Every structure is written in C-alpha cells, then in structure tokens.
Amino acid sequence: MMTKRKFTVVDIIILILLTIFGLAVLYPFYNAILVSLVPQHVYAESPFMLWPDEITLDAYKQVFNDQTLINGMKTTVIVTFLGTVYNMLITILTSYALTKDIPGRKFINYLILFTMFFSGGLIPYYLLIKNLGLINNILVMVLPMGFNIMYMIVLRSFFNDIPDALEESAKIDGANDFIILFKIILPLSLPILATLSLYYGVNRWNEWYHGMLFINSPDIMPLQLVLRNIVQDASKFLQGNTAAMANVETFSEGIQMASVVTTMFPIMMLYPFLQRYFLSGLTLGAVKS
C-alpha cells in the first residue's frame, strides 16, 4: 500500500538539480549541431545560440565532398562489420565452452583474467604487430580486439541460466556440442546476442587508436582518426589565433562540428536500442557475476 505523497520543496529541488545536470549534458550536443547548421556570419555574431537564425547544409556538403572522410567512413563500416562478427564469434564460443566443467577450466579462466591485470606494454605490442605484417593493414583494427572480458562474463552467466535439461535431451538424440550451441542455445539467447553485438559495434565504430599507431595510408584511416586529425588541427586554431581564422575562407568550426555530428550520427540512431537493455540485460548480469 503506497500512499501517494504530495510534492514537497525537496522534490522541487531534486527536480531542478537533475534538470540542470540534464541540460549540462545535452546543451554541448545541441550547440555542436547548431554550429554545424548555421552559416558563418550567424556563428560569428554569437557562438552561444539557443535557436538557429538561419540554416544551411553547406558544412555537411563540404564534409561529404571530402574524400578522406568518405574513405574513413568506408573503412570504419568495414571494420565495424568484420570486428563485430569476429568479436561475437569468439565471445560466443569461449563463453559457452567455459560453462562446461572440463579439465583445465580453472586454468583457462585465470589465463583470461590475468590479461585484465597485466599487459606487455606499448613497444612489445608494436613490435608484435609489425612482425605480423599488420602495419597498414585494415585487419589491424579487427584482429587484436578479440573479445571483451566483461561481455564474455555476462554471456557466460546467461548461458549458465539456461536449463541443462534442454541440452541433455539433445545429447541423447546424438547431437554434438556445436549443434547444441547453434541449434538450441543460441536461438534462446537472441536478445542478449543482439545487445552484445550492438555494444561491440559501438566499440569498433569508435576505433581510432590502432589506426593512429599502425595505419599510415590515408585511404584506410578509420573515420574517428580522420575526425581526430580535423579536431586536433582545429584545436591549435581555437587557441585564440583569430588572425589565422579570419584568413580561412571556409567556416572551419561549422565543418568540424558537421564532422563530429556525422561521426556520432550512427550511434545516435542506435542509441534507443542500446538503451533498451541497460538495466535488464547487461548490468544485472555484471552485478550477479
């Protein structure tokens, strides 16, 4: 029996505080979108905007005319697709195998967890990639990211919750472990598989670090690295060198923000789906294990 209590002063204070934090998170995005949409003279009048006085798509036209950015998008789409498939395959196989009580399981668990605590470091890693011939190879943004240990733990605990009886009866019918996994277990796990794929997809989409370390050729730079170069060039610029800015004919802030918005657009579109499973799927699994 919950009695509905009335709205007190404290409730109003909480409401205001939370709203302020919400605006603080939201406004920089809103502002970035506005900067990408207004012509230069509107921005020059007042960079702080609540509403666009005039809208133009010029910045976006320039972004989509820039071959480096287009190439970046192609590369990132390929990397995201290949990477997600590769990640899911390894995650599924490893998670399922580790639900079984096999000799050596404990050792393998330690082998996996140890990599969360210790790594070889940058130079040994760099030399390895070089020796594997992965420098300037698009696969360098796929292969070294095998699986995320947290996601693996979440999936493993999900598999663990599936009743054994289902597997037992299949086993009696003579099915081997691969058939059981793909015909029985995975069809029961579609929502969590979809969720993990989305999370992996976002991680792969955000890839720039391996691109920066190992890719020199502009043709196969990932989108985020192209964006980073644009942003870092601009940051030197933004440090107050207004003389340099006046000389540039194009509206550089507009183009930068159009690049930023373009890069985060797919994540914005996927966000409702990412968010749907926050509370139910991922976190509870993580808390439990």
Place this chain on the structure above:
Amino acid sequence: MKAKINNLLSSIFEHKYIYLMLVPGLAFLLVFKYFPMYGIQLAFKRYMINEGITGSPWIGLENFLYIWSEPAFWRAFKNTIVISLMKLGLGFPIGIILALLINELKMKKYRRFLQTIYTFPHFLSWVIVSGIIFNFLGNTGALNSLLENLGLGQINFLMNKGIFRYLLVYSEVWKEAGWSTILYLAAIAGIDPTLYEAATVDGANRWHKIKYITWPGIQNIVVIMFIMTVGSIMVAGFNQVFNLYNEVVYDVGDIISTYVYRISFQQAPDYGVSTAVGLFNGVVNFMLLMIANTVAKKFGKSGII
C-alpha cells in the same frame, strides 16, 4: 593412478568439441595478449633493430636507472596519481549522488527521459567528445561567448595549467557519471520494497529512508567500485588525456601512458627505455589491482577474480 589418467583422458575426449570451441579465444589471447609479454625483456636490453628482441644485448637495470633520473618520468608518475585521486575524490561521489537523486525523483517518465540523456555520452569516443569540448570551451566558443556577454570575461579553459586537471575530472563526470548510476540504480532496484513501506508506517521521512534503507542497500557495490577505482590509480585514462592535452599543459596533464606514447614515437626512440617505463607502470598497476581485489573480497562480495 592409471585409472585417474584414463578418467581424465576420457573426460577430455568426451569434451573434444568444447576444447575446439576454445581454440579461437585462446589463440587470440596467446598471440595478442601473451606474446607481447615476451617482449618485456626489452626493458633490460638495448634494442637493436637488426638483432630483434631476442638478439639484443642485455644491459641490466640501465634503462630503469635512466628513467628514474628523468624528471619528465617523475612528472608523469605524479600527474597520473594526482589526476586519478582527483577523479576519485571529486568525480566518484557524483555518480552516487546522482543515482540517489534519480531514485528520489517521482515523475517516472521524466526520470526515464533524463536517464536517456545522462547515459548517452558514454557511447561516444573521446575523439568525438574532445571535438565538442574544444568547440564549446574554446576561446571563441559558446561558453566564453556567454561568459563575455555576462561581463565575466574570457577563460582559457584548454591551455591553462590551473584548470586542466579539473577539465579532466569534470569532462569525465560529464561523459561517465550517468553510466555509473546504472549499477547503483540496479542495486537500489533490488532492495525489498516492503522495507520502505514499513518505514513509512513507522513515520520515517525521506532522509531516514535514504540513510537507513537505500544507502545500506548500495553500500556493498559502492565499496567495490571504490576499491576497484583505487586499484586502477595508475591508469588515469589515456584516451581522454591524449585527446584533450597540449604542450602547454604537459606539466600538469602528462600521464605515464601519454608519456610512453610520446617517447616511443618521437624522432629517435629508445625502445628499451619505453618498455621499461611501461613495465614499471604495469607492475605497480598489477600490485595495486591485486591488493584492491583482495580487499574487495574481504568485503564479502566477489572481486574480479
């Protein structure tokens, strides 16, 4: 003995497909996680390109003596710890407070809406976020324009040694505080609702309920998160710092991972020295994490291992 071995072998044979499933994951770990550990020996060697890792000559602790005499290394070491502690002291509590406030908000639909906003930045890379920050906080950006219109003058947020560490703390709060509430809110959702009803009957007010029901309900998870954050003090956040810093703020912002990156990819890098810095950091980090994990286990709940 023989029977035991036979048992083991038949168990392995029975699970042959399961072992087969482990092959891709283990191959990945061996190649990309464990093989680089073989290269750690470079920390005790002078690296010669023609000789490779194995053939390069041993030089004992020379690389370590060099880095320990290097002021830039100690600067990075100190910055790493200071920045992590600032994030822990100023940033960590915000997630908890935010979760408690969200939980107290009565309008459920508005609450969902706000949570949607709060968690969004978590999914963006620091590259994107740095782009937004440079534009928003730059000298000609929106915030400075607002400050100027209010007669408060300009603030150089991005190239100011006094501000940079706070920029790191609060940009991380901006990006991750909403995400961190999810864990706390999940713990709160697990609290038995009859506790609140009983407390209401007993005349408890809102503060009493937070203090005696909600807080104890999330205490465990808070302690674990706190300990694990302490354990990762040596990781101050490469992606964030690397995308936000510039030469002017190296004094207060250069952390070990960014330092390693710079000395590794400068004009004439000394791979032995870079590896030594990485190893030093890795060992300290490993010990801290092990301690943190042991302490977390003591608090009753599971650690990571």
